[in-house]
Amino acid sequence: MSLLVVGSVALDTVITPHGELKEGVGGSAVYFSVASSLFSPVHLVGVVGKDFPEEHIDKLETRGIDIDGLYVAGGKTFRWHGRYGEDFTDPETLLTELNVFADFSPDLPEKYRDIPFVFLGNIHPQLQLQVLDQMQSPSLIAADTMNYWIENDMDALMEVIKQIDMLVINELEVRLLTGKRSILAGAEKIQTMGPATIVVKRGAYGAFAMTGDHFFVLPAYPTQNVIDPTGAGDSFAGGLMGYIAEKGKISPENLRMGIVYGTLIGSFCIEGFSIKKLEEITPEQVNKRLDHFRSITCF
Amino acid sequence: MSLLVVGSVALDTVITPHGELKEGVGGSAVYFSVASSLFSPVHLVGVVGKDFPEEHIDKLETRGIDIDGLYVAGGKTFRWHGRYGEDFTDPETLLTELNVFADFSPDLPEKYRDIPFVFLGNIHPQLQLQVLDQMQSPSLIAADTMNYWIENDMDALMEVIKQIDMLVINELEVRLLTGKRSILAGAEKIQTMGPATIVVKRGAYGAFAMTGDHFFVLPAYPTQNVIDPTGAGDSFAGGLMGYIAEKGKISPENLRMGIVYGTLIGSFCIEGFSIKKLEEITPEQVNKRLDHFRSITCF
Numbered sequence: 217m218s219l220l221v222v223g224s225v226a227l228d229t230v231i232t233p234h235g236e237l238k239e240g241v242g243g244s245a246v247y248f249s250v251a252s253s254l255f256s257p258v259h260l261v262g263v264v265g266k267d268f269p270e271e272h273i274d275k276l277e278t279r280g281i282d283i284d285g286l287y288v289a290g291g292k293t294f295r296w297h298g299r300y301g302e303d304f305t306d307p308e309t310l311l312t313e314l315n316v317f318a319d320f321s322p323d324l325p326e327k328y329r330d331i332p333f334v335f336l337g338n339i340h341p342q343l344q345l346q347v348l349d350q351m352q353s354p355s356l357i358a359a360d361t362m363n364y365w366i367e368n369d370m371d372a373l374m375e376v377i378k379q380i381d382m383l384v385i386n387e388l389e390v391r392l393l394t395g396k397r398s399i400l401a402g403a404e405k406i407q408t409m410g411p412a413t414i415v416v417k418r419g420a421y422g423a424f425a426m427t428g429d430h431f432f433v434l435p436a437y438p439t440q441n442v443i444d445p446t447g448a449g450d451s452f453a454g455g456l457m458g459y460i461a462e463k464g465k466i467s468p469e470n471l472r473m474g475i476v477y478g479t480l481i482g483s484f485c486i487e488g489f490s491i492k493k494l495e496e497i498t499p500e501q502v503n504k505r506l507d508h509f510r511s512i513t514c515f
Numbered sequence: 516m517s518l519l520v521v522g523s524v525a526l527d528t529v530i531t532p533h534g535e536l537k538e539g540v541g542g543s544a545v546y547f548s549v550a551s552s553l554f555s556p557v558h559l560v561g562v563v564g565k566d567f568p569e570e571h572i573d574k575l576e577t578r579g580i581d582i583d584g585l586y587v588a589g590g591k592t593f594r595w596h597g598r599y600g601e602d603f604t605d606p607e608t609l610l611t612e613l614n615v616f617a618d619f620s621p622d623l624p625e626k627y628r629d630i631p632f633v634f635l636g637n638i639h640p641q642l643q644l645q646v647l648d649q650m651q652s653p654s655l656i657a658a659d660t661m662n663y664w665i666e667n668d669m670d671a672l673m674e675v676i677k678q679i680d681m682l683v684i685n686e687l688e689v690r691l692l693t694g695k696r697s698i699l700a701g702a703e704k705i706q707t708m709g710p711a712t713i714v715v716k717r718g719a720y721g722a723f724a725m726t727g728d729h730f731f732v733l734p735a736y737p738t739q740n741v742i743d744p745t746g747a748g749d750s751f752a753g754g755l756m757g758y759i760a761e762k763g764k765i766s767p768e769n770l771r772m773g774i775v776y777g778t779l780i781g782s783f784c785i786e787g788f789s790i791k792k793l794e795e796i797t798p799e800q801v802n803k804r805l806d807h808f809r810s811i812t813c814f
Contacts, residue, residue, distance in 0.1 A: 301696075304696075400737055434812065473814060
């Protein structure tokens with residue numbers, strides 16, 4: 217079944233111990249849609265400036281991603297510059313230029329409004345609500361957020377959380393959102409705020425998920441070939457949601473395998489700058505890594 | 516097969532958000548031996564002072580732990596006081612009194628010298644070497660260490676590492692020991708220093724292991740009922756080594772299941788102060804948790 221994603225589309229300049237990429241295509245909607253397009257038809261909502269290179273548009277279209285909802289506004293594309301240290305954890309942000317993203321007001325193409333699976337990438341919660349208002353009772357709504365919105369627009373964010381079925385969030389955000397030091401207790405508390413399903417991203421340590429009373433936990437797929445961690449979380453969410461959309465519904469078993477595939481897609485993402493590696497991988501490579509992952513994890 | 520452990524025997528005073536325990540029995544050799552005694556006969560080497568309560572000795576003997584190598588020296592027992600915060604990570608050390616442990620010089624009972632499985636708990640690497648010198652070609656030698664020895668007696672520690680088959684170590688120690696920021700790359704580098712098997716403890720995030728070309732990674736067993744994390748790493752090592760000694764040899768498959776059992780025993784350990792929970796658990800409870808762990812982890 218098809219999948220809608222709303223989020224940022226960016227030009228990222230990234231410095232890592234392996235080198236530098238200037239103005240590569242990035243943003244949550246890009247990583248998510250490229251990742252999820254391995255599994256399901258994806259429809260993207262976002263905004264770029266007139267300076268957004270045609271080649272990047274081509275990359276998305278080559279993946280079969282529907283970009284009728286990608287608006288080209290007068291002005292410059294959202295830019296982010298970041299630098300990663302030797303351990304590839306939290307990057308230092310060198311520059312953030314919102315540009316056209318500052319005035320983004322998503323107005324969905326008519327044909328998008330009955331898409332059954334919706335992912336609200338990390339944008340202002342008011343914009344996430346604006347997207348939801350335009351949708352006709354989707355069967356699954358998932359959302360991401362970030363510490364900035366928790367600290368600066370908790371009311372709108374709580375309204376989003378009330379309306380969604382699945383929250384995809386990291387450990388720091390669980391703590392900020394709930395005030396709980398125990399991540400498990402925090403995730404359970406979020407379930408009482410609305411979403412039946414909570415997926416907690418733990419970076420290099422993997423992820424866990426709760427849906428109703430079901431629980432699932434997974435380490436990260438171990439790769440030594442880390443080139444650029446940017447987009448790992450969005451690729452994880454894209455693999456997860458793409459898999460669930462392909463299956464047509466969320467169930468404990470689909471969530472479990474969605475987390476597995478999300479983990480694998482995230483592991484490929486970080487093995488190249490920007491979306492380079494995501495563009496290259498084939499279903500065969502993903503399934504080969506799935507078999508290897510099972511062999512080093514299950515008992 | 517039987518197992519020798521050398522390490523600290525302590526009286527721990529621990530403050531956690533759940534309360535305080537004054538002068539509970541602790542120390543690496545205690546946690547390790549209680550944990551491993553669930554699987555294999557254990558022989559302990561350590562030292563206490565004349566103030567060490569008889570009831571703690573009784574607890575060890577009740578578990579079938581051989582304490583002929585536990586020396587009672589003139590003076591006071593090693594004491595540690597620590598306080599854990601809400602997140603139960605690195606405790607604040609409030610007091611460390613080495614007491615009789617400062618002059619510890621392990622002299623093994625004759626009957627200990629042909630024990631096939633040896634675990635060198637976290638003590639001065641010179642003492643770890645002194646124990647090894649007294650052993651008659653054990654079939655598996657494993658060791659733990661800590662940042663203090665890496666920073667203060669690297670030469671002796673490198674000699675230990677050269678002689679052992681398995682190093683059980685945490686992520687910080689991997690980085691300090693190898694200078695590598697990538698834990699995977701660091702673990703591989705340690706393999707070139709001597710031990711074919713490296714087990715990396717990641718606290719609340721689980722553990723991974725390498726043996727030759729084999730790799731295995733596991734998240735921690737999720738428990739919300741954390742009372743006192745003291746001894747989790749030593750209980751993990753005890754479960755791991757106890758299981759391998761029970762099987763009679765290390766193999767990739769035995770290592771894998773050893774890591775699983777170590778993880779489970781560690782998860783029980785933190786559900787009570789001191790060794791309280793470890794003393795209570797039965798093989799049936801461990802196997803029940805094993806089944807649950809598999810159901811939430813494997814795919």
